Amino acid sequence: MGLDIFLQHFLNALQWGSFYALIALGYTMVYGVLLLINFAHGDIFMVGAYIGFFIATFLLGIGGNSFAIPSWLILTLTILGSMVLTSGVGLTIERVAYRPLRERGANRLYVVITALMIGLFLEYLNLSLLGAADRGFPELIQTDVYTVGGVSFTNVKLIVIGLSVIVMVALEVFLRRTKIGMAMRAISYDKVAVPLMGVPMNAIIAATFVIGSSLAALAGIMYGSAYHVLSFDMGILIGWKAFIAAVVGGIGEVRGAMVGGFLLGFIEIFVVALGQVPGFEWLSSTYRDLVAFTVLLVILTVKPTGLFGVARRQKV
Amino acid sequence: MPMLQIKHLTHYFGGLRAVYDFNLEMEQGDLVGLIGPNGAGKTTIFNLVTGAYRPTEGEVLLDGENLVGMRPHEITTRGIARTFQTIRLWNELSVLDNICIARASRIQYGLVDSILHGKRYWDEERQIKRRAFDLLAMFGLDKEAHEAAKNLPYGEQRKVEIARALATEPRLLLLDEPAAGMNPGEISDLMEFIQQIRRDFNLAIWIIEHQMRVIMNICERIKVVDFGETIAYGTPEEIRNNPRVIEAYLGEEAFDAA
Amino acid sequence: MKKYYLPLLILVLFVGIVGGSWLHVFNEYWQLVILFMGINIVLTVSLNLINGFMGEFSCGHAGFMAVGAYVSSILTVWLFADDKIFGPPVLPASWAIPLFPVILIIGAIAASLAGLLVAIPSFRTRGDYLAIITLAVNYIVKSAIENMEVIGGPRGFVGMKRVMNNMAAVFDAPWLLIWTFIGMLATIFIIRNFMSSTFGKGIEAIREDEIAAELMSVNTRRLKVIAFMLSCGLAGLAGGLFAHGPGGYINPGTFTILKSTEVMVMVYLGGMGSISGSIISAIGFTLLLELLRPLGTYKWVVIPLLLVVMMLFRPSGILGNKELTDVFPKLRAIFGAEEENYAHAAN
Numbered sequence: 061m062g063l064d065i066f067l068q069h070f071l072n073a074l075q076w077g078s079f080y081a082l083i084a085l086g087y088t089m090v091y092g093v094l095l096l097i098n099f100a101h102g103d104i105f106m107v108g109a110y111i112g113f114f115i116a117t118f119l120l121g122i123g124g125n126s127f128a129i130p131s132w133l134i135l136t137l138t139i140l141g142s143m144v145l146t147s148g149v150g151l152t153i154e155r156v157a158y159r160p161l162r163e164r165g166a167n168r169l170y171v172v173i174t175a176l177m178i179g180l181f182l183e184y185l186n187l188s189l190l191g192a193a194d195r196g197f198p199e200l201i202q203t204d205v206y207t208v209g210g211v212s213f214t215n216v217k218l219i220v221i222g223l224s225v226i227v228m229v230a231l232e233v234f235l236r237r238t239k240i241g242m243a244m245r246a247i248s249y250d251k252v253a254v255p256l257m258g259v260p261m262n263a264i265i266a267a268t269f270v271i272g273s274s275l276a277a278l279a280g281i282m283y284g285s286a287y288h289v290l291s292f293d294m295g296i297l298i299g300w301k302a303f304i305a306a307v308v309g310g311i312g313e314v315r316g317a318m319v320g321g322f323l324l325g326f327i328e329i330f331v332v333a334l335g336q337v338p339g340f341e342w343l344s345s346t347y348r349d350l351v352a353f354t355v356l357l358v359i360l361t362v363k364p365t366g367l368f369g370v371a372r373r374q375k376v
Numbered sequence: 377m378p379m380l381q382i383k384h385l386t387h388y389f390g391g392l393r394a395v396y397d398f399n400l401e402m403e404q405g406d407l408v409g410l411i412g413p414n415g416a417g418k419t420t421i422f423n424l425v426t427g428a429y430r431p432t433e434g435e436v437l438l439d440g441e442n443l444v445g446m447r448p449h450e451i452t453t454r455g456i457a458r459t460f461q462t463i464r465l466w467n468e469l470s471v472l473d474n475i476c477i478a479r480a481s482r483i484q485y486g487l488v489d490s491i492l493h494g495k496r497y498w499d500e501e502r503q504i505k506r507r508a509f510d511l512l513a514m515f516g517l518d519k520e521a522h523e524a525a526k527n528l529p530y531g532e533q534r535k536v537e538i539a540r541a542l543a544t545e546p547r548l549l550l551l552d553e554p555a556a557g558m559n560p561g562e563i564s565d566l567m568e569f570i571q572q573i574r575r576d577f578n579l580a581i582w583i584i585e586h587q588m589r590v591i592m593n594i595c596e597r598i599k600v601v602d603f604g605e606t607i608a609y610g611t612p613e614e615i616r617n618n619p620r621v622i623e624a625y626l627g628e629e630a631f632d633a634a
Numbered sequence: 635m636k637k638y639y640l641p642l643l644i645l646v647l648f649v650g651i652v653g654g655s656w657l658h659v660f661n662e663y664w665q666l667v668i669l670f671m672g673i674n675i676v677l678t679v680s681l682n683l684i685n686g687f688m689g690e691f692s693c694g695h696a697g698f699m700a701v702g703a704y705v706s707s708i709l710t711v712w713l714f715a716d717d718k719i720f721g722p723p724v725l726p727a728s729w730a731i732p733l734f735p736v737i738l739i740i741g742a743i744a745a746s747l748a749g750l751l752v753a754i755p756s757f758r759t760r761g762d763y764l765a766i767i768t769l770a771v772n773y774i775v776k777s778a779i780e781n782m783e784v785i786g787g788p789r790g791f792v793g794m795k796r797v798m799n800n801m802a803a804v805f806d807a808p809w810l811l812i813w814t815f816i817g818m819l820a821t822i823f824i825i826r827n828f829m830s831s832t833f834g835k836g837i838e839a840i841r842e843d844e845i846a847a848e849l850m851s852v853n854t855r856r857l858k859v860i861a862f863m864l865s866c867g868l869a870g871l872a873g874g875l876f877a878h879g880p881g882g883y884i885n886p887g888t889f890t891i892l893k894s895t896e897v898m899v900m901v902y903l904g905g906m907g908s909i910s911g912s913i914i915s916a917i918g919f920t921l922l923l924e925l926l927r928p929l930g931t932y933k934w935v936v937i938p939l940l941l942v943v944m945m946l947f948r949p950s951g952i953l954g955n956k957e958l959t960d961v962f963p964k965l966r967a968i969f970g971a972e973e974e975n976y977a978h979a980a981n
Contacts, residue, residue, distance in 0.1 A: 097762060157942050166949030169691055173902045174945050176895050177938035184934035300769060300891065307766045346788075350777040353770040361755040364763060426849055452851040466842035468955060469835070476832045477839045481851035483832060487860060490831040491824050497831070504832050544851045 064210030069333045075217050075286060077325020078224035082279035083302035084309065084317035085231065086272030092248030092312035093268045094162075096171050100153060100178040101276060102299010107149055107182060108277025109197070109284045109294065110190075112142035116198050135200045139281055143274040150273030151266060153178055159262070179299075186292040194291045197284030220282045227278065228318050231271070235314060240267050248312045301352070308356050310369025319367055327352045377440050379404050379580060380456075380548055385434035387417075387424055387604075394420045395604045398434070404547065406580045407570075409595035411588075411615075413624055417604040418584045419461055422550050426458050427451040438548070453481040457546035459537045461553050461584075467526035471517060471536055474525050475508040478543035508543065514576075515539050531562055542577060549573075551583040555590050563587060567594050592616070600624065639968040648815055655808040665811060666880055667924055672814035673872050674916040676821045678900040679909055680868030683825055683861055684764075685898065686906035686955075689841030692862075694752075694768030695869050695897045697775040698745040700889035702870025703877035706741030707884060708785060710734070711793035714800055719784065727800040734801065735813055738874040745870020746863040748775075753862040757855060772891055779886040788886060795882025814875045821868050826909055828864070837861050838907065899941060905951030910958035915951070 083105050090098040116138045119129060129137075157178055161171050204215045235241035243264050246254045255261050284290055305324040309316025331351045334340045359367070378401040385398040395417045402408055410418050423429040425436050427448040436443045443451050457478075466474055483504075489497040512518040515535045520528060525536060534554060541549055551570070555563045567590055574581050585591050591598060592612045600608040600615060602624040608615055615621055655665045677695060684692045712720040714730040725733070748771075756767040780788040801809050828834040836857050839847040848854045877884045900919050904911030922940075926933040948954075959965045 097765065157946075160946050161949055164946075164949045166945070167906060169685065169689075169906070170902055170945055170949055170951075172691065173898060174942055176898070177941045177945075180895070180934055181938035181942070184931055184938075188931045188935055296891075300773070304766055304770055307762075311762070344781070346777070346781055349773055350781060353774045353777070357755070357767065357770050357774075360763070360766065364758060428845065428849060447853075447855075448845075448848045449851045449853050452849060457851075458849060460846070464843050464846040466839045466846065468842055469838055473835055473838075477835050477847070477852060478850040479832065480836050480853070485833070487833075490833040491827050493827050493831075501832060540850060 062210075065333075067211045068213075069329055071211070071213050071217055071221070073326040073329035074221045074322070075325075076329055077322035078220055079279050079283055079298060079321075080302045080305045080324050081228065081318045081321025082224060082275045082282075083299060084306035084321040085228070085314060086276050087303050088306040088309070088311055088314060088317040089244065089268050089272050091306070092314075093244055093265055094158075094171075095168060095251070096158065097175065097303065098272075099172060099175040099299070099303070100182065101175075101272065102295035102297075102302065103179040103182040104146060104150055104273050104295070105276040105280045105283075105299060106186065106290075106292065106295030107280070108142050108146040108273070109280030109290050110186065110195070111145045112138050112277065112281040112284060113195055113197055113290055115141045116200055120198055131201060138200060139278060142277045142281055146277035146280075147270040147273045150269040150276075154265065154269045159265075179296075183292050183296065190292070192292070194289050197288045197290055199288070200285055216285055220286055223278070223282065227275065231275075231314065234271075240264065244268060304353070304356050308359050308366055310366030313366070313368040316366055316368035324352060324356070327355055378402060379439060381435075381437040381440075382425065383435045383437070385421065385424055385436065386432050387420060387429060388432045393604050395424065395431075395601075398601070398604075398606060400599060402548065402580050402582065404580055405574065405578065406582075406597070407574060407595050408580075408582050409591040409598040410582065410584045410601065411586075411591055411598060412601040412607075416601045418601060419552055420604075421601070422458060422552055422584065425451075426456055426550065449481060452544050452546070455545070455547040456550065457541035457544045457548075458550035459534075459541050459552055459554060461556065463530075463533050463537055465525040465533055465536055465540070468524055470522050471512065471525055471528065472505070472508055472521040474536055474540050475511055475543045476504050478540045479504050479507070479545075482545065511539050511543060530557060534558075538573070542573065546577075546579065548580045548582065549577075551581065551585075553584055553586060555585055555587045563590060566590070570594060643968060644819065651815060652808055652812055655811050662880070665808070667920065669811060669814055669875075669879060671917050671920045672811075672818040673876050674897075674900060674920050675818045675913050676814075676868055676872040676875070677897045678904065678912040678916040679821050679825050680865045680872070681897050682901045682904070682907065682909065682912045683829070683837070683865045685901050686908070686912075687829055687841065688837045688858065688861055689906070690858075691762055691765040692768045692865070693765050693891070693894050693898060694770075694772030694775075695865075696889040696891070696893035697768070697772035698748055698866040698869040699873035699876065699893070700775050700779065700884075700886070701748045702738075702741035702745040702867075702873030703884050703889070704779060704785060704791065704873075705744040705870070706737050706874035707791055707794045707877040709737045709740060710797045710878070711791075713737075715793045715796040717793045717796075723800075728804045730797060730801045731804060731809070734809065735816075738813065738817065738871055741874035742867040742870040745873065746867030748870075749863045749866025750859065752866075753859045757858045757862070768894075769891070772889075772894055776886045776889055779889075786885070790883055790885025790887075791877075792883050794878045794884075795880075798878055798882065810875065810878050817871050817875055821871070822909060822913070824864070824868070829909070833857075841907075902951055903941065903944070905953040905955060907955040908951070908953040908957055911951055911953035911956075914953070914958075 083101065086101045086104070087098060090096055090101070116134060119134045119137060157174050158171055161174060201216060201219070205212055206215070235245055243254070243259045244267070247259065247264060283294070301324060302321060305320035306317045307320070308323065309318070309320030328348050331348045335344055380400070380402040382398060382400040385395055387395040398421055400408070410421065412418050420429065424431045425443070427443065427446055427450070431444055434444070438454055438456065441454070443454065466477070469477070483500065485497050485500055509518055509521065512521055517532060517535060517539065520532065525533065528536065538551070538554070554570070555566055558566060570581060570583070571594055573579065583591070583595065595612060597610065598612055598615045599606060600618070600621050607620045607624060608618045610618070651668055654660050655668070660668065677699065681692065681695050684690050710730070711717050713724045713733070714727055716722050752767055752771050756764045779785065785791050798810060829837070836847060836852040836854070839850070839852055840854055840858065844854055900915045901912060903919060904913070904915030922937065923933070926936060929936060953961065959969050
């Protein structure tokens, strides 16, 4: 594998890892605050992508003819609109399905099952309403291909990677500098004492769902822009994997989710890439999932708390 | 050889020294108290002895056998049982089940018997149940045998916890603040009760308690720890007059009350 | 007298179901529904051991089901069918009748060994660790099968139909239904007896407070591994039965997380730690799936909604952690015979 090809795959891995990382963040934040594995989160990603799709086609429909909305505005409106609406979906799910169960003191695992059901509901509602045919995500930005020293990449790829990094840095700042962010971290550290300190739990939980859903929506639009194909089940596999990435990074740890997401992206891209290298042809791309999950399992076996997780002593 | 011998027991939580060079010897039938201000490391010592934590250094010898490194159930099987500072019963299970399960290590039948329920299984299960009922009767709890543990009043839950510990057939019983949350009348009963089980079960008892009345009246010897270190060891009379102990407890009312 | 009620009830059910199918009182569709009910009972009751009684969260039951399904069908096809890959049958077809249950058990053992592999790393720490490992294992199993071209890879594995036809040719009986019925009974018997033993109740103690269980002399690690292997083994049994169903065909796509989710739903719907709850919900859920079939894809819109709403009203499932005999004590006359053995101990 020459350096140029390597860099090519490296960029692909960064992009692919961005999706995992952004989704994993939503998993890890909800888990940190509620100890809930929000299995509907992968489908929130799907919802975000579809909402983005509808907003974009709507705006393009107008803009293409008379109003001529500039493409950067369409992109901004699509992203913001989808983030807001998807947050609404996430919040609604929390209010209608999760919170009542919590307040009734249901076993935690019942909330997890409810999350699984919400996920199924979203997938099949989409399938039933929109049909099984994939949707083509419109081209929001004119794709330009650049070639530098044998490495070719598109502006979309750079935007995806750049935007993800910016968002993650912003999140990190938010969690460390703002009151709400600090409250979130405090709750994931001590679930008993912090709510007693006058921290408004429901507001914090709502904020967590809003942030998680917005990030998923952003990932959805980026995914659409990069691959142009949306389907009702696009969130399932990517969601499960992002969850595992979050755990590998150390569930409840924001940095862990980022690292876990990128790590998974790298493993997957490079397994496929390696299969094209002479001598490694046996490594067919169908081994991708097998290798990815096995590597993650090995990491977890060696370090059960995940890469960034800290073992908490169980009090006796 | 003493029954229990603790040598140089030391434990660090990360960089924090929780217990340092703790030593103790106990014989069968001894009743020893362990006191000290909050956070002095008393419960940590119990956790180290029962295997819940693994000590950084030191040895815990039961009849000469080193228990360090064993898993908690192995230590319990060898004869050390305990209760907890905050009650840790299996809440959804019946009182009877709480007692029976504590006999897990004495079960002789295997997995196959536990599924096929042959004669050997029934012989043993009946015996487990009978012993459990005997124990509950001793504590006056046999009427509540089929009640879920969580439904019992606090004082009775404390008793179930002691009964559960006794069901493991210990030779050494560790009681972690058994009088917590009890009123003076209940405490008097408890003191009576602790001495009675010591006689009936021929036990050594080691007790952490903040109620000085309990410690001063029933313990033969008392160990005082502060910041993980032993600051005094002696009879109740010696402890009462020890200046270091008085200093450690300065400002705490408990001592004057006793 | 009372102690004959339960065997009698089982006999009536057996004769009704098997006889009814033999004489074609039920058409093939209803035989299939009954078959799925039986398999779902095996899956649900076995998963309840882990997700209900033990309070851990295993979400890869379908993976272990797949191991049992593939191992047992490879064996039956190799031994008793003319197959492209495995060649002519190794043994005469008449042997299939006595050996079929043996092969099912071998499939179950294979699945429980797979469970052992998972259990060793997963039970070192508590929490949602098992959820992640089982999730990953479910994918690994599926992906591994997809990559094994010998057994059909992603296209799936066929030939079980010929095995069943050969068995029926030797002696015409609804063999699969018979063994599903027996497998279901065995599963209920195993889990019920195990969980009523003091040894097995340690599992519930683990759910309630694992540290206290360990400190009260329960060998928690060993018990968890035993329970997990038992549960996975029974999932493998269900897989073996499923693989020999009327389709005569299995593929890795059958054993996805969606299948695992279905089983989890049945467990929590019935109630964590309730065997009768699991049986009721497995039967009810199988029927519900069939009843809503005309809805097409909307079926999976309606079912999750129904379940979410139901959770809001009964946040601990149909029976919670109770058994049917706790809710209707009169049923003890039928199902409670064994408990009388304790009567002598109680006085």
